[in-house]
Amino acid sequence: MTDVAALAQVSQKTVSRVVNGEPYVREEVRQRVQDAIKELDFRPNAAARSLVTRRTRRIGVVALGTTFHGPMSALAALESVARADGYSLSVHRTESTDRDEIQSAVDTLLNEGVEGVVLSEPKQLEAPPLQVRADVAVLTLGALGLTAREDELVVGTDEESGGRLATEHLLALGHRTVHHLAGPQAWVSSRLRQQGWTSALREHGAEIPEAVTGDWTPRSGFEAMTQLLTTTTPTAVFVANDQMAIGAMSAIARQGLTVPGDISIVGFDDIDVTEFLPTPLTTLRQEFTHAAHRGMNALIRTIDGDAPQDVPDLVPLSFVNRSTTASPTPAGTTDNR
Incomplete structure (x- = not known):
């Protein structure tokens, strides 16, 4: 600080006032001190400044x-x-x-x-x-x-409104109900998204299927969708996040089915990769x-x-409509049970 004061031709107290953003320093003097700080590459000591x-x-x-x-x-x-x-x-x-x-x-x-x-x-x-x-x-x-x-x-x-938006989008396409692959129940986000899904189905008088739970990872999405497909062939699924949705789409392909031809999928988050998947994922963008x-x-x-x-x-949230949702095929307007 002594060197800055000498170069700017001011007192050390004036340098301190400029560094700490205090008022009552003429603009010409403040500029001179700032120029000296830049020239000398002066870095104020945060610990010392906090004491003052x-x-x-x-x-x-x-x-x-x-x-x-x-x-x-x-x-x-x-x-x-x-x-x-x-x-x-x-x-x-x-x-x-x-x-x-x-x-x-x-x-x-x-x-x-x-x-x-x-x-x-x-x-x-x-x-x-x-x-x-x-x-x-x-x-x-x-x-x-x-x-x-x-x-x-x-x-x-x-996030609750996001779950509602995803579900209402699928219902508007003509799907009679929407299944859900949920995130872990200990997470507030998972419960809010599931609440939005449940509320939308209830308000539209649609059946509320039992959700299948994952842990946010692609593998858990694959396993949850595989489990779901052992009991039914849904026409529409809202997945709690994009990573699980990617796993779910892999499980659908493994069963010889297509997205969105057989099953429509909506994810959540809009992570970077979703736009560049072979079938770009329809999802909800969270403005984190x-x-x-x-x-x-x-x-x-x-x-x-x-x-x-x-x-x-x-x-x-923003709804990002890409390529993984469509109206159900005439033979698939109801779940195959």
């Missing part, structure tokens, strides 16, 4: 230790917004839905001096709600809050990045003392 400002500009994230598309996309978006606003992330990954393990991760982050906490835990937690100090802003990415805080920010994607950006921006505003009055909690 009592701000760590650090946000803690508690996230499930998984490589699945949704959680990873959200984490990347959180980091992007934080970095752009001058914040760093401290990420603690958990391996289970054990409430005590997650609370311990939150407590560790609080002890590190984070100014905000993001809870990105897609599974249903055991009671009671998580505890986060009232002076630390908290954001939950998902449809349901995880703390008892009235000021908890809750932002997610509208949009939701994470919206939530993180609201969290940072709250930390900075400008809490937004109205934060839309659910981001709508």
Whole structure:
């Protein structure tokens, strides 16, 4: 800092004010200091600065230790917004839905001096709600809050409506009912998508078949569809995510059937590969990045003392109509039982 002050011909206190974004510095002086910082490649010491400002500009994230598309996309978006606003992330990954393990991760982050906490835990937690100090802003990415805080920010994607959209699309094509390959029931996302599927069938007076459960992976989709085909030949199937849908389409081909000629398929997520499959997958696009950006921006505003009055909690999904759905063939307007 001494070298920057000497080059800019100002005091070290003025350099400190510029670095910390304080007011009451003339624009000409501020520019001179910034030019000196750039020329000298000066990097402020975050630890030292926090001692002066009592701000760590650090946000803690508690996230499930998984490589699945949704959680990873959200984490990347959180980091992007934080970095752009001058914040760093401290990420603690958990391996289970054990409430005590997650609370311990939150407590560790609080002890590190984070100014905000993001809870990105897609599974249903055991009671009671998580505890986060009232002076630390908290954001939950998902449809349901995880703390008892009235000021908890809750932002997610509208997954129940997504399940409804997928089902209504298939019913509108003339299918009398829609089968479902569900995700693991411990995941909130899986239950919300299944609720949307059930609600749409009920509202249209259609039979509600028993769902077959997988674990989000292509292999589980293959196995779930193989199991389904041992009892019936459905004309339409809504699959809880794209990876399972890819496995399900493989199982259909293995049985000598075609998509969408014999069975229509709708996935969920719109992962990159779906557009380039031999038969491009019709699916629901989750705006993970949009939701994470919206939530993180609201969290940072709250930390900075400008809490937004109205934060839309659910981001709508987009229906992506490709090539895996069609009207049932005349002989296939009902399931073969």
